[in-house]
Amino acid sequence: MIHVQSVTRTYGATVAVDDISFHVGAGQIVGFVGPNGAGKSTMLKMLATFLRPTAGTVAVAGFDTVADALQVRQRIGYLPGDTPLYRDMVVEDLVRFVGAAHGLLGGALAAALARVIDMCGIGPVLALRVRECSTGFRQRVGLSCALIHDPPILLLDEPTHGFDPLQVMAFRDLLTRLKQDRAILFSTHIIADVEAVSDRVLIIHQGRLLGDGTLAELEQRTGTPGLENIFAQLVSVGVERRP
Amino acid sequence: MAGIRLVARRELGAYFDSPIAYITAAVFLVLAGTSFMNSFFLQGVIDMTPFYETLPYLLIPFVPALTMRTWSEEHAQGTVELLLTLPLQPLQLVIGKYGAALLYFALILAGSLPIVVMLSWLGAPDLGLILSGYLGAFLLGALFLAFGQFLSSLTHNQIVAFALATLLACFLVFSGHPSVVEVIDGLAPTWQPGTVMADAISCLPHYEAFVGGLIGLDHLLYFLLLSAFFLWLTQVGLRRIQY
Numbered sequence: 001m002i003h004v005q006s007v008t009r010t011y012g013a014t015v016a017v018d019d020i021s022f023h024v025g026a027g028q029i030v031g032f033v034g035p036n037g038a039g040k041s042t043m044l045k046m047l048a049t050f051l052r053p054t055a056g057t058v059a060v061a062g063f064d065t066v067a068d069a070l071q072v073r074q075r076i077g078y079l080p081g082d083t084p085l086y087r088d089m090v091v092e093d094l095v096r097f098v099g100a101a102h103g104l105l106g107g108a109l110a111a112a113l114a115r116v117i118d119m120c121g122i123g124p125v126l127a128l129r130v131r132e133c134s135t136g137f138r139q140r141v142g143l144s145c146a147l148i149h150d151p152p153i154l155l156l157d158e159p160t161h162g163f164d165p166l167q168v169m170a171f172r173d174l175l176t177r178l179k180q181d182r183a184i185l186f187s188t189h190i191i192a193d194v195e196a197v198s199d200r201v202l203i204i205h206q207g208r209l210l211g212d213g214t215l216a217e218l219e220q221r222t223g224t225p226g227l228e229n230i231f232a233q234l235v236s237v238g239v240e241r242r243p
Numbered sequence: 244m245a246g247i248r249l250v251a252r253r254e255l256g257a258y259f260d261s262p263i264a265y266i267t268a269a270v271f272l273v274l275a276g277t278s279f280m281n282s283f284f285l286q287g288v289i290d291m292t293p294f295y296e297t298l299p300y301l302l303i304p305f306v307p308a309l310t311m312r313t314w315s316e317e318h319a320q321g322t323v324e325l326l327l328t329l330p331l332q333p334l335q336l337v338i339g340k341y342g343a344a345l346l347y348f349a350l351i352l353a354g355s356l357p358i359v360v361m362l363s364w365l366g367a368p369d370l371g372l373i374l375s376g377y378l379g380a381f382l383l384g385a386l387f388l389a390f391g392q393f394l395s396s397l398t399h400n401q402i403v404a405f406a407l408a409t410l411l412a413c414f415l416v417f418s419g420h421p422s423v424v425e426v427i428d429g430l431a432p433t434w435q436p437g438t439v440m441a442d443a444i445s446c447l448p449h450y451e452a453f454v455g456g457l458i459g460l461d462h463l464l465y466f467l468l469l470s471a472f473f474l475w476l477t478q479v480g481l482r483r484i485q486y
Contacts (some may be wrong), residue, residue: 048328052485073330080328084321088260089253100249101329145325 001026001153001183002047007056009042016042018207019056024183024200026152029175031194032187033231034204040187041081043204044157047185048078061153074102077146081157081187083138085145087131091122094130095144102149116144119174135162143171147178154178156186160193172197191228201227203234210234246331250339251346258347264309271305272354279358289366294358295376295454299416299447302387307408309347310391311401313340314477318399323484333481337474341392348384352377372456379453382466383446387412389473396480419447 002024009017017039024030032040045051046058049069057064063071086094095116099109117123120140125133130141139162146154160168175184175197188194194201201218203211211218211234218230258264275294278301282293317323326336362368390411395404417423419441427437441448449462 045324050324050328050485070330070332073328076328078328080321080324082321084323084325086253086257086322086325087320088257093256097249097253098325098329101246101331103245103330 001061002185003057003059004043004047005057005059007043007046007053007058009039009046009051010054015207017046017053020204020207020209021056022202022209022212024185026181026183027179028199029179029184029186029197030200030202031198032185032202032204033189033191033194033227034187035189035235038204039207040204041157042207044078044155044185044187045080047155048076048080049073050080074149075151075153077149077151077154079139079142079146079154079156079159081161083142083161085130085138085142088129090127090129091133091141092126094141095122095148098145099148104149112148112150115150116147119147120144121170136164136167139163140167152182154182154184154186156184158188159186160188160190168193191231195227203231205235210237246335247339247342250331250336251343254340254343255346258343264347267305267308268351268354271301271351275301275355276358279355289362289368291358291362291368291373291376292454294355295380298380299383299450302384303412303416304409306348306384306387307391307394307405307412309344310388310395310408311405312395313344313392313404314396314481315398315401315404318396319401323481327481327484333478334474336481337392337478341388341474344388344392345385348388349381352380352384369456375456375458376454378458379450379462382453382463382470383450386415386446386466386470386473389470389477393473393477393480396477415444415446417445419445419451 002022004020004022007017007020008015020039020043032043034040042051046053046065047060049065049072052066059065060072061075063075065072089097092113095113096109099112104112117126120143122137122140122144125137125141130138133141139159143156143159146156160171163171172193175186178184186193195215198215200214201211202209203218211221211230213221215227215230218227219225222230222233224230224233275297278297279291279294282296286293314323317326327333359368359373362373363370387408391404391408394407394411395401397407398404418437424437424441427440428435430436446465449465452459452462
């Protein structure tokens with residue numbers, strides 16, 4: 001459902017994403033892991049059509065993110081990094097606004113709202129303004145916006161940012177429930193999140209994809225046990241190779 | 244159309260949610276009303292000319308204060324990423340925001356209607372002239388809102404957006420002011436650059452035509468085309484974010 005082919009993205013002279021290729025199929029949760037500034041957010045922004053690739057092609061649900069951006073946007077649920085939300089809006093109005101932008105109206109919108117309230121647990125803050133919510137609840141509101149139209153593809157940038165341990169566990173459980181028939185790509189620098197829910201791992205560092213596979217495959221390839229050690233090894237090798 | 248209405252509704256909500264909008268509107272109406280009353284009692288004429296004469300100068304700071312947050316706040320809070328990854332075209336976003344600002348401006352302009360009621364009660368004002376003046380005032384505001392929105396889309400800083408829009412408004416108004424035209428004409432009497440600039444660029448002669456009761460196609464086109472040009476520039480700028 002997500003096909004990334006030889007994608008490069010530059011900001012002026014800075015190469016944020018360097019010739020990356022990967023794919024994510026339906027029913028898969030893929031963890032996109034890398035240190036801060038590795039290029040994870042840039043890659044997700046390109047998948048969400050917010051940025052165009054400088055080179056290469058990105059296709060989501062069979063649609064090109066540049067030529068068919070609107071088609072792509074209808075099929076993705078996107079949680080941007082730092083969860084940008086209208087701080088002065090009431091939570092319910094905000095989620096309704098995003099739902100309506102996705103074409104949900106009347107009863108369908110009410111049903112979708114009830115579904116995400118239950119799924120993301122935003123009931124207690126529904127009548128509050130976004131600025132009055134805690135970081136964890138803001139993140140859940142962002143997640144509700146991403147899920148309101150029940151999209152087949154989820155792109156989540158640092159989704160557990162600001163969550164307490166219980167919220168992290170609830171989120172992992174939610175991802176596992178959402179996985180059926182959906183392609184989920186989430187970025188994080190928290191290795192435990194990836195190990196807990198991902199079917200596959202993409203390791204990115206300095207814009208380059210250093211690893212792509214299941215945890216077992218990566219362990220076999222590197223001869224190193226545990227994602228943390230694999231990550232450390234691949235990143236150090238990647239740094240050494242970099243001119 | 245549904246997308247435009249959705250964005251406009253959200254924007255209107257944001258206007259009426261902010262105390263700054265109410266304060267700005269109140270200050271504008273008090274200033275406009277006071278300046279009208281001064282001239283009205285001094286001249287003792289039953290028409291709205293004093294109100295219309297002051298209006299362009301009041302709009303110079305007032306409209307930029309309305310538009311400064313339009314896009315710069317979206318950039319600063321990162322919500323532009325939320326907006327531009329919804330299945331809406333940039334032009335829908337621009338027109339939606341513009342429509343909301345126009346409606347808000349029209350409501351504030353309608354706040355001056357008690358003057359018309361008072362004039363009608365005191366005598367028999369030329370209602371055609373009043374209506375033509377209101378049309379001119381609305382079109383002048385529409386132009387200021389269009390370039391205010393465009394300039395707001397260029398920066399993350401609301402103060403910068405306000406300053407840029409105020410400068411442009413000053414230029415468009417004062418370049419048609421008789422004393423400014425005379426001074427500039429004096430710099431090169433053969434070419435009369437002040438007159439050329441006033442005829443070609445300034446909004447003041449076009450606005451004054453409406454105030455004088457002349458609804459000419461050239462004056463109408465000046466406002467409509469220039470406003471449309473700035474709206475088009477705004478959506479081009481939004482599309483450029485992707486590069």
